[in-house]
Amino acid sequence: MDSIFAPKSSSTSTLSSPAFISRFLEASSSRKFSSLTFVGSRPIRYSSYSTTFSMVSNDVSKPKIITGDFGYVLEDVPHFTDYIPGLATCSNPLQDNPAYSVVKQYFVHVDDSVPQKIVAHKDSPRGIHFRRAGPRQKVYFDADEVHACIVTCGGLCPGLNTVIREIVYSLYHMYGVSRVLGIEGGYRGFYARNTTALTPKVVNDIHKRGGTILGTSRGGHDTSKIVDSIQDRGINQVYIIGGDGTQKGASVIFEEIRRRGLKVVVAGIPKTIDNDIPVIDKSFGFDTAVEEAQRAINAAHVEAESVENGIGLVKLMGRYSGMLQFSS
Numbered sequence: 001m002d003s004i005f006a007p008k009s010s011s012t013s014t015l016s017s018p019a020f021i022s023r024f025l026e027a028s029s030s031r032k033f034s035s036l037t038f039v040g041s042r043p044i045r046y047s048s049y050s051t052t053f054s055m056v057s058n059d060v061s062k063p064k065i066i067t068g069d070f071g072y073v074l075e076d077v078p079h080f081t082d083y084i085p086g087l088a089t090c091s092n093p094l095q096d097n098p099a100y101s102v103v104k105q106y107f108v109h110v111d112d113s114v115p116q117k118i119v120a121h122k123d124s125p126r127g128i129h130f131r132r133a134g135p136r137q138k139v140y141f142d143a144d145e146v147h148a149c150i151v152t153c154g155g156l157c158p159g160l161n162t163v164i165r166e167i168v169y170s171l172y173h174m175y176g177v178s179r180v181l182g183i184e185g186g187y188r189g190f191y192a193r194n195t196t197a198l199t200p201k202v203v204n205d206i207h208k209r210g211g212t213i214l215g216t217s218r219g220g221h222d223t224s225k226i227v228d229s230i231q232d233r234g235i236n237q238v239y240i241i242g243g244d245g246t247q248k249g250a251s252v253i254f255e256e257i258r259r260r261g262l263k264v265v266v267a268g269i270p271k272t273i274d275n276d277i278p279v280i281d282k283s284f285g286f287d288t289a290v291e292e293a294q295r296a297i298n299a300a301h302v303e304a305e306s307v308e309n310g311i312g313l314v315k316l317m318g319r320y321s322g323m324l325q326f327s328s
């Protein structure tokens, strides 16, 4: 969440790139997260270690690839600094926050990236890397300037309300932002009349409830109407929580925002109860799903054991992913 705020573009020799781990690889299952757009960006300085960074593609429809020495490949994501050069920056408000300023190395270094594969051989190429998430020292928005919105799309997953709450709390309490709007009922809520003002008070208890307080839906993705609404409402940070379809939608929203040259950040927050995203440790809600599944399995086990030739059958969600079944 901190990565929505990105550090300063230095004046020379920089390439802009997003701060969230930008691009999740396709899952081993059928789920595709190939076009996630995450927010926050920072310049990539030519570091002393990797001296040959070069941008291979800066087309939003194609992967943003940066290469370096020893077979280093950074699969980056697009960001508004790609098309709005020379944006002013300011210090991250967290630098003055006693809760964070005491922690050494709290901020993510501009050159930090996360390797796709942990195991490597001494002679093998360094391989594919992703932008590392986390707070940067410099950000692109003044707190007063920010008008954020949050939307949830696709199916339900445990933890959606917790994610909404954390975004609101972080924006308010860590970054001093006071305008956060809840878009109701998924993508189509952008062009509906109703919205919800999200304040710490409004979201205080929502993590104790299931579902999403914003409501969700499938369908209703009209890109230009959505971006019209973003523009008309003066929104400049868009937090989109949802699955692979939702992230494809987020990607085309960003493309339209880019086409219009708007200084608007689009943050895709991946939601999958199936935990089928490589690179990240665990997707939110997965643990709860495992716990619930265990309850069902245990109950079925008791039933099955209590009768002669008893069989317990529990059907779990997951389609082509076996993580939930395996873990339960």
Ligand SMILES: Nc1ncnc2c1ncn2[C@@H]1O[C@H](COP(=O)(O)OP(=O)(O)OP(=O)(O)O)[C@@H](O)[C@H]1O
Residues within 6 Å of the ligand: 153, 154, 155, 156, 186, 187, 188, 217, 218, 219, 220, 221, 242, 243, 244, 245, 246, 247, 248, 249, 250, 252, 271, 272
């Ligand atoms: N290729 C796409 N381009 C634009 N919008 C899309 C695309 N695919 C899906 N969407 C939109 O994203 C929203 C959610 O998509 P979808 O119903 O596929 O759920 P999902 O995000 O994949 O979540 P789940 O994993 O629960 O199915 C819908 O409003 C849908 O219109």
Ligand SMILES: O=P(O)(O)OC[C@H]1O[C@](O)(CO)[C@@H](O)[C@@H]1O
Residues within 6 Å of the ligand: 155, 243, 272, 273, 274, 317, 318, 319, 320
């Ligand atoms: O019923 P369908 O179309 O297979 O989709 C259900 C899938 O959606 C999810 O509920 C969420 O992605 C999966 O767990 C599940 O496998």
